[in-house]
Amino acid sequence: MAADGQWLTFLALILPFLGAAAAPPLVRAFGHNAAWILALVPAFLFYHFAGFLGIIAGGQAVSGGYRWIESLSVDFSWYLDGLSLTFALLISGIGTLIVLYSGGYLKDHPHLGRFFSFILMFMGAMQGLVVADSFLMLFVFWELTSIASFLLIGFDHRREAARRAALQALIVTGAGGLALLAGLLVITLATGANSLSALLQSGDALRQAPLYLTALLLVLGGAFTKSAQFPLHFWLPNAMEAPTPVSAYLHSATMVKAGVYLLMRLNPVMGDTVLWETILPIFGGTTLIVGTLLALRQTDLKLMLAYTTVASLGLLVMLTGFGSEIAIEAAVLYLVAHSMFKGALFMVAGSVDHETGTRDITKLGGIGRAMPITFAAAVLAALSMGGLPPFFGFLAKEEIYAGLGFGSNWSTLVTLVALLGNALMFAIGFAVALKPFTGRFIATPKTAHEGPVLLWLGPVVLALCGLLTAIFSEISHRFISTPMASAVAGESVSVSISVIPHVGLPLLLSLATIGLGIILYLAIDRGRAAMASLLAAIGWGPDRGFDQFVRGAVRISAAITAIVQNGRLDIYMTVTFIFLAAALLVPMIGFGELPEMPAFVAMHFYEATILVIAIIGLAAVVYARDRLTAIVSLGIQGFAVALLFMLLGAPDLSFTQFMVETLSVVILALVMTRLRLSPADHRPLGQKTLDFSVASLCGAALGLLLLRITQVPFDPVLSEFFAANSRVIAHGRNIVNVIIVDFRGLDTLGEIAVVMIAGLAILALVRIRAGRPADKPVKEA
Amino acid sequence: MRTLIFRTTAPYLASLMVLFSIFVLLRGHNEPGGGFIGGLIAASAFAIYGIACGVSPVRRALYFHPTAISGFGLLVSACSGLLSLFEGVPFLTGIWTEINVGVPVDISTVIAFDIGVYLVVVGSITSIALALEEREHA
Numbered sequence: 001m002a003a004d005g006q007w008l009t010f011l012a013l014i015l016p017f018l019g020a021a022a023a024p025p026l027v028r029a030f031g032h033n034a035a036w037i038l039a040l041v042p043a044f045l046f047y048h049f050a051g052f053l054g055i056i057a058g059g060q061a062v063s064g065g066y067r068w069i070e071s072l073s074v075d076f077s078w079y080l081d082g083l084s085l086t087f088a089l090l091i092s093g094i095g096t097l098i099v100l101y102s103g104g105y106l107k108d109h110p111h112l113g114r115f116f117s118f119i120l121m122f123m124g125a126m127q128g129l130v131v132a133d134s135f136l137m138l139f140v141f142w143e144l145t146s147i148a149s150f151l152l153i154g155f156d157h158r159r160e161a162a163r164r165a166a167l168q169a170l171i172v173t174g175a176g177g178l179a180l181l182a183g184l185l186v187i188t189l190a191t192g193a194n195s196l197s198a199l200l201q202s203g204d205a206l207r208q209a210p211l212y213l214t215a216l217l218l219v220l221g222g223a224f225t226k227s228a229q230f231p232l233h234f235w236l237p238n239a240m241e242a243p244t245p246v247s248a249y250l251h252s253a254t255m256v257k258a259g260v261y262l263l264m265r266l267n268p269v270m271g272d273t274v275l276w277e278t279i280l281p282i283f284g285g286t287t288l289i290v291g292t293l294l295a296l297r298q299t300d301l302k303l304m305l306a307y308t309t310v311a312s313l314g315l316l317v318m319l320t321g322f323g324s325e326i327a328i329e330a331a332v333l334y335l336v337a338h339s340m341f342k343g344a345l346f347m348v349a350g351s352v353d354h355e356t357g358t359r360d361i362t363k364l365g366g367i368g369r370a371m372p373i374t375f376a377a378a379v380l381a382a383l384s385m386g387g388l389p390p391f392f393g394f395l396a397k398e399e400i401y402a403g404l405g406f407g408s409n410w411s412t413l414v415t416l417v418a419l420l421g422n423a424l425m426f427a428i429g430f431a432v433a434l435k436p437f438t439g440r441f442i443a444t445p446k447t448a449h450e451g452p453v454l455l456w457l458g459p460v461v462l463a464l465c466g467l468l469t470a471i472f473s474e475i476s477h478r479f480i481s482t483p484m485a486s487a488v489a490g491e492s493v494s495v496s497i498s499v500i501p502h503v504g505l506p507l508l509l510s511l512a513t514i515g516l517g518i519i520l521y522l523a524i525d526r527g528r529a530a531m532a533s534l535l536a537a538i539g540w541g542p543d544r545g546f547d548q549f550v551r552g553a554v555r556i557s558a559a560i561t562a563i564v565q566n567g568r569l570d571i572y573m574t575v576t577f578i579f580l581a582a583a584l585l586v587p588m589i590g591f592g593e594l595p596e597m598p599a600f601v602a603m604h605f606y607e608a609t610i611l612v613i614a615i616i617g618l619a620a621v622v623y624a625r626d627r628l629t630a631i632v633s634l635g636i637q638g639f640a641v642a643l644l645f646m647l648l649g650a651p652d653l654s655f656t657q658f659m660v661e662t663l664s665v666v667i668l669a670l671v672m673t674r675l676r677l678s679p680a681d682h683r684p685l686g687q688k689t690l691d692f693s694v695a696s697l698c699g700a701a702l703g704l705l706l707l708r709i710t711q712v713p714f715d716p717v718l719s720e721f722f723a724a725n726s727r728v729i730a731h732g733r734n735i736v737n738v739i740i741v742d743f744r745g746l747d748t749l750g751e752i753a754v755v756m757i758a759g760l761a762i763l764a765l766v767r768i769r770a771g772r773p774a775d776k777p778v779k780e781a
Numbered sequence: 782m783r784t785l786i787f788r789t790t791a792p793y794l795a796s797l798m799v800l801f802s803i804f805v806l807l808r809g810h811n812e813p814g815g816g817f818i819g820g821l822i823a824a825s826a827f828a829i830y831g832i833a834c835g836v837s838p839v840r841r842a843l844y845f846h847p848t849a850i851s852g853f854g855l856l857v858s859a860c861s862g863l864l865s866l867f868e869g870v871p872f873l874t875g876i877w878t879e880i881n882v883g884v885p886v887d888i889s890t891v892i893a894f895d896i897g898v899y900l901v902v903v904g905s906i907t908s909i910a911l912a913l914e915e916r917e918h919a
Contacts, residue, residue: 651813659821670913759905
């Protein structure tokens with residue numbers, strides 16, 4: 001790729017973030033019509049990435065990037081092949097529609113600007129995630145999508161349910177992100193690759209590495225949390241607390257597929273092992289069945305769709321892990337189909353909610369006459385979801401059955417699971433698309449009527465895409481399905497399925513699905529009642545488990561805090577000093593590094609006098625009757641030491657010591673007068689003995705350490721350097737000062753920052769003592 | 782502690798100390814001294830003044846809040862390091878120039894850095910001392 005094209009891709013990667021910054025002022029200026037302007041951002045992205053279709057359909061991959069941190073060989077690099085490109089197009093294409101839809105859905109919302117900001121931020125993160133090449137970028141963008149999702153789920157932050165759902169999603173997907181980070185590090189350790197492109201070229205290295213199992217489990221931890229696999233699926237339905245555009249975009253079409261993306265991306269290097277082909281289908285299949293059964297239970301349109309999303313993600317994971325080439329082709333087709341029909345259905349559910357004031361399926365009926373365009377879009381999307389010709393979902397389903405087959409007991413089981421799951425999804429899809437619009441009219445809180453163009457444009461376009469991509473299947477296969485499936489399979493494969501049904505096993509299975517689906521659709525109310533009573537009988541679910549986990553974590557940390565931080569200063573001090581003494585003494589004794597007895601040097605008369613003064617000062621501290629005397633006496637010892645420094649040729653040190661001693665005495669005295677302690681010392685004998693021992697130990701340890709240090713041969717390199725260069729380089733004769741302000745200026749900068757912050761903290765503490773109440777911390781719910 | 786003698790001499794003592802602290806600060810590069818010691822001397826000057834005459838005269842005399850002085854000092858130090866970026870040398874590299882005010886004087890970003898250190902120390906210690914000297918009558 002030409003060098004001048006690089007910056008355009010770079011621009012495409014950062015543009016959403018720039019858009020996020022520009023969104024609030026644009027909304028202030030143009031109101032909800034800012035959506036038309038902001039939609040240009042994803043539209044540009046779509047246009048830019050669509051430009052790569054030709055190259056990538058030719059079997060090439062596009063990569064580019066910049067060196068970011070030279071010394072750590074970290075790159076800001078991207079890698080576009082069929083898989084990333086399809087994702088990029090889905091994200092930007094659906095993103096364009098979602099931005100427009102949000103403008104209609106949240107019209108007149110006071111925080112519309114913030115909403116656009118969040119959603120563009122998410123778009124940038126997701127876009128970065130799917131095109132990232134270096135592991136670091138992949139991880140950073142992965143976590144950014146979790147954070148953006150947190151902000152969007154909690155968008156309506158006044159409601160407790162929204163806050164809880166946001167936090168839950170963040171904890172689950174964030175924990176998964178950490179597992180992924182560890183997984184990527186293990187992969188780097190095992191193969192030496194620190195980018196996806198390098199990893200993809202490493203062949204069997206990872207599969208044969210002894211760390212394969214570790215890497216696999218960690219990566220699956222990331223993928224399964226993000227893609228809501230059972231039993232970690234619970235955050236996704238709760239995430240429906242977010243405004244509907246978010247549910248349509250993040251929690252069905254794009255973000256939750258990040259886990260599937262990761263699995264597909266790693267399939268060429270991690271797949272094709274017994275573990276991979278066992279774990280993935282088991283988890284995926286379970287998620288598929290559990291998801292559809294739970295969807296059956298719901299009456300809320302969004303929740304029904306959310307659980308089918310969980311189920312679809314399960315289906316995708318199952319297909320990715322099944323291990324046959326056709327299964328992978330089926331996963332690719334289904335992923336694309338699902339993004340289109342589920343995005344459309346979510347937007348339809350949102351429109352219905354917006355126009356009628358409810359999205360409870362039992363309170364809706366007969367509004368099709370009032371909302372004909374939305375109804376049409378819903379039906380088109382449901383036909384694709386149900387897998388009927390001539391829709392893209394049909395292609396996907398044919399390919400699923402072709403890929404699974406009845407070759408062995410294992411594939412028979414997987415096929416039956418897929419059949420049951422698909423039939424249930426068929427029923428639920430049509431329940432969402434038909435029940436509210438047909439049948440007897442039921443009065444709703446608001447009188448239903450067709451929404452503005454912003455509201456129906458998105459679902460209509462997506463639903464039509466599901467039709468057009470199937471009719472012109474040759475084109476979509478050439479540019480989308482084949483390159484993507486080749487990237488996932490790690491070798492060149494070709495997708496050729498078309499809408500013309502050909503008689504065979506897949507078609508029979510399709511017919512069986514449809515037949516079973518119709519039966520289930522007719523019996524959906526009975527099924528719901530049965531599921532409700534079943535769930536009531538079980539009474540516990542992972543969602544409850546999450547609460548119990550969080551409560552348990554809080555309780556454990558409270559218990560630990562009560563032990564470690566009991567709030568008594570004297571205990572903190574004692575512990576600190578005991579550890580200080582131990583840290584100094586234990587290594588010295590353990591490694592036999594105790595100092596030798598130093599030779600006694602004859603002292604000058606005045607030196608001896610100063611030492612005696614210091615000792616008198618210390619004795620005065622111990623025998624002082626009240627605290628103030630003790631503090632002042634402590635100063636005597638400090639001044640004596642300062643004098644010694646002076647005599648031994650360290651005037652700077654001596655000066656500082658004088659001033660520090662003076663100020664310590666002044667400040668300690670001031671503190672003492674404020675604390676209103678009793679002037680005398682009333683500690684019991686035991687306490688005094690303990691304090692005495694700890695103090696003596698610390699003193700002895702420090703003394704021994706200093707003795708030991710002076711006995712080690714002194715390396716004069718640094719002091720010679722400073723002495724030689726202080727005048728020459730730094731224009732100063734006072735070496736100490738030159739070191740402080742010049743040679744080691746950065747240290748000093750850090751230190752004065754600490755001085756200042758400590759000053760602020762002390763000031764705050766003093767103020768609290770003075771009786772001015774600090775702001776009470778917000779009580780945790 | 783507020784004896785008449787103390788109260789009368791304290792302002793003179795404090796001003797002398799502040800003057801001395803600036804002297805110590807400026808000569809620091811070649812003789813014993815520097816921003817840290819100078820700052821400590823000035824802070825004790827203010828503490829003594831506060832003990833003798835009460836906190837409000839000190840606050841009036843300082844004009845700025847001690848915390849603001851401290852923050853300004855940190856800003857000065859950090860910015861003095863940034864100047865080196867214009868020369869294309871690493872952060873905090875000292876840049877020297879000579880000006881002539883009768884006698885040639887070396888000035889540099891390093892002295893600005895040291896003044897910043899001085900201000901941080903004065904501000905932080907004084908703010909603590911003054912807060913402690915204030916009687917609890919809130």
